Amino acid sequence: MTTHIEAGKGDYAETVLLPGDPQRAEWMAKTFLEAPRCVNRRRGALGFTGLFRGQPVSIQATGIGVSSFLIYAHELLDYYGARTLIRTGTCGGLSAEATLRSLVISQSARPENAENGQVFGLYDAEAGPDPALLVCALAKAAELGIDHHAGLTVCTDIFYHPEAPTRYAEARALGALAVDMETSALYRIAAHFGARALSLLTVVDNLVTGEQADYSERQALFTDMSRLALEIVVEGR
Ligand SMILES: O=P(O)(O)O[C@H]1O[C@H](CO)[C@@H](O)[C@H]1O
Numbered sequence: 001m002t003t004h005i006e007a008g009k010g011d012y013a014e015t016v017l018l019p020g021d022p023q024r025a026e027w028m029a030k031t032f033l034e035a036p037r038c039v040n041r042r043r044g045a046l047g048f049t050g051l052f053r054g055q056p057v058s059i060q061a062t063g064i065g066v067s068s069f070l071i072y073a074h075e076l077l078d079y080y081g082a083r084t085l086i087r088t089g090t091c092g093g094l095s096a097e098a099t100l101r102s103l104v105i106s107q108s109a110r111p112e113n114a115e116n117g118q119v120f121g122l123y124d125a126e127a128g129p130d131p132a133l134l135v136c137a138l139a140k141a142a143e144l145g146i147d148h149h150a151g152l153t154v155c156t157d158i159f160y161h162p163e164a165p166t167r168y169a170e171a172r173a174l175g176a177l178a179v180d181m182e183t184s185a186l187y188r189i190a191a192h193f194g195a196r197a198l199s200l201l202t203v204v205d206n207l208v209t210g211e212q213a214d215y216s217e218r219q220a221l222f223t224d225m226s227r228l229a230l231e232i233v234v235e236g237r
């Protein structure tokens with residue numbers, strides 16, 4: 001076990017899907033995995049391991065924000081031997097193109113604090129996914145007919161911000177499709193450990209149009225993202 005995970009060594013597969021929300025982790029495990037077993041309950045950050053088409057896969061909730069995310073990613077990479085991390089997250093659309101319920105594949109992630117923050121040091125730099133996983137995701141998304149967009153995403157540390165209406169002007173000018181709170185850290189920590197990573201993000205609100213998906217509707221929205229992540233696990237190993 002580690003400080004934040006009670007599972008034993010060997011309880012996680014080498015490939016781990018990483019939703020932020022523990023309820024999403026449980027729904028994904030029970031909906032898509034064969035013989036899912038819960039390997040972590042500590043702090044309610046649920047973790048599961050099971051099989052998808054005979055291949056071992058784990059799903060671990062990471063909580064909200066870079067600080068929480070890095071704890072789980074670090075312990076999975078450093079202690080449990082994870083080699084491929086695929087985030088199955090949610091995001092806010094920053095462009096009209098990133099419509100509600102569509103899927104954003106983060107081709108590059110830029111931390112909001114890149115120039116002025118230095119909050120997370122090593123993690124304050126733009127980074128990208130594993131190229132082979134990205135290629136696989138784009139091909140599979142097209143094959144499965146999933147409404148998706150690939151491009152730059154930004155990663156913020158603050159969900160509710162006093163400058164809400166204008167704060168993403170620079171990111172939008174750079175062409176950012178969406179904002180989440182973990183992806184740049186995922187890409188940086190994976191590179192640090194020589195592991196592979198990719199971030200898939202379902203748009204649950206759009207900061208340009210003001211549209212929002214209700215939480216009660218959300219699990220249904222995650223079917224495409226979960227199927228895509230699991231197809232990548234099978235194809236991209
Ligand atoms: O739904 P998850 O995967 O948690 O992702 C998004 O939702 C949370 C904010 O509501 C942040 O963690 C953000 O990145």
Ligand SMILES: O=c1cc[nH]c(=O)[nH]1
Pocket residue numbers: 090091092093159179180181204205207
């Ligand atoms: O980080 C996030 C996630 C969903 N919606 C947002 O506006 N931001």
